[in-house]
Amino acid sequence: MPYSPESLQAFVEAAALGSFSAAARRLRKTQSTVSTAIAHLEADLGVALFDRSARYPQLTEAGREVLGHAQEILAADQRLQQLSVRLAAPVEPRLTVVFSDVYQLDPAQRVLQRFAEGFPEVELEWLDAEGHDVLEIVASARADLGLLPRQERYPDALLAQPLAHHSELAIYVALEHPLARTGTRASQQLARHRQVRLSAQADHARAAAGRVWTASDYLMVMEMAEDGIGWAELPRALVQRYDRGRLLELRLPGWPRRIHSDLVRRRDSPPGPAALWWADALG
Template sequence: MSYSPESLEAFAQAVALGSFSAAARKLGKSQSTVSEAIARLEIDLGLELFDRSGRQPQLTDAGRALLGRVDEILAASDRLQHAAAQLAGGLEPRVSLALSDAYQSAQYEERLTELDQRYPDLEFECLIAEHHDVIELVVQGRATLGLLAAQGSYPPEVGAATVAERADFGLFVAREHPLAQLANVRESDLAGWRLLRLNTVGDAMAPADGLPFSGGRCWSAPSYLLLLEMASNGFGWAELPRWLVSGYANGRLKELQVPGWPRSQAVDVVWSRQRPLGPAASWLLERLLDRPAAR
């Protein structure tokens, strides 16, 4: 059974203001209209919501028990109307962000809080991906925006801009690994041990970023978090975001002292030029950028 919004609103206002006449004035209706609306609601529910035996109607136990439910329905109705108005005004129903573990920003949670407050009815999805997988998700339309370690080039249909935050990468091994016992590590030392490298769906199997690579002595995984676990278990050494190690390795890894490391890496946000960004995605893009360097 459905209940008219007018009846629910009349009931809620009568409770809040203490009388049918006050509710009528607040709603800009006649007292008889408000009384009839509440009476219809009582008939629909099969319950007496007000005791009308006194000078002023008094809320019954049943009315008191149902008041919270009525407030929930009215609040849901408000959200429905707000969402419909935003969609009618061009707001996209959903934004998906493909996020690399390379990106770690103190402002990220603040941006999501702002997004929640500004677009409370927007569906938001976060996808974890790396390198070319981020780009592919954006190209396919699976992700609206992507954050990843800056690439040398992008497909012509992909727009990119550099965010203010940079990612710091280091080389890590398990504390029990023989490499961890060396005060200073040369590239020739690294080449003698298994490389754990990122290997995404869109990447070819090749040495990453000029890292030493020895034949088949290489294991790969599609995410930095999996590489972290492999390195923690002593299977080899890996290039990892330093913030990820600090937050998730629990002291199991040691950073190697290698010439040229650690390295600082720019981070880009990417989007598809083939699909215009909606209001929410455009707003989020601007909030992620600080002094954007558009390409």
């Protein structure tokens, strides 16, 4: 029995985001449209995918089984669409990407080398930015693709592709920082110490007034933390790659935190073969 991509997408997004309303915002549809699409999928399959008795819908046992298959179908559909573009479209001469530092290239995967081998004539420009700066750079056409931690909402001008890639954020301090000697009690003492964070982050909740230093990128945040300026939330992969043995990860309840990523592009600019290669490599 054929299932519409729209119903599968509505189901997958609702499962990922935990609510029909959040899925509707992600898909730029009404909540009733998403609810109807999921109901049609349930009717086609003959099973209930969500338990709707609580405030937020919860996947049933059948829903958890169906979810993996639905994701596979959507991924195969996307690969087929991308293949059609590669076969028909000319290769773009230049590609600009802007990535958050939450993503760190795995040397074992040889991503840059494989791109250079597959597209030897394409000029690649790599930019670093964080948060909404990534969105602004892509929306302004300064970059073709952007990668950033998953957002609940995106500007109407942008399309977001969820990636399988995820990063982990952990809390770090310098080895000589007072928090380094407090063990698990550090979680209650964070607010007493200066926090070093990204300028793009808006959450001041855990840091007392006047106890926040900011920087525009994670590398500078890490350097401040290494110098003992304060504690910082940092991507573990970034620390593993660039730390000089001067940071200690605090083992606190709820940490490290998993951060999922999205790849964004403009709606009015269909990706060429080189851009689609990156979507495949990161997906």
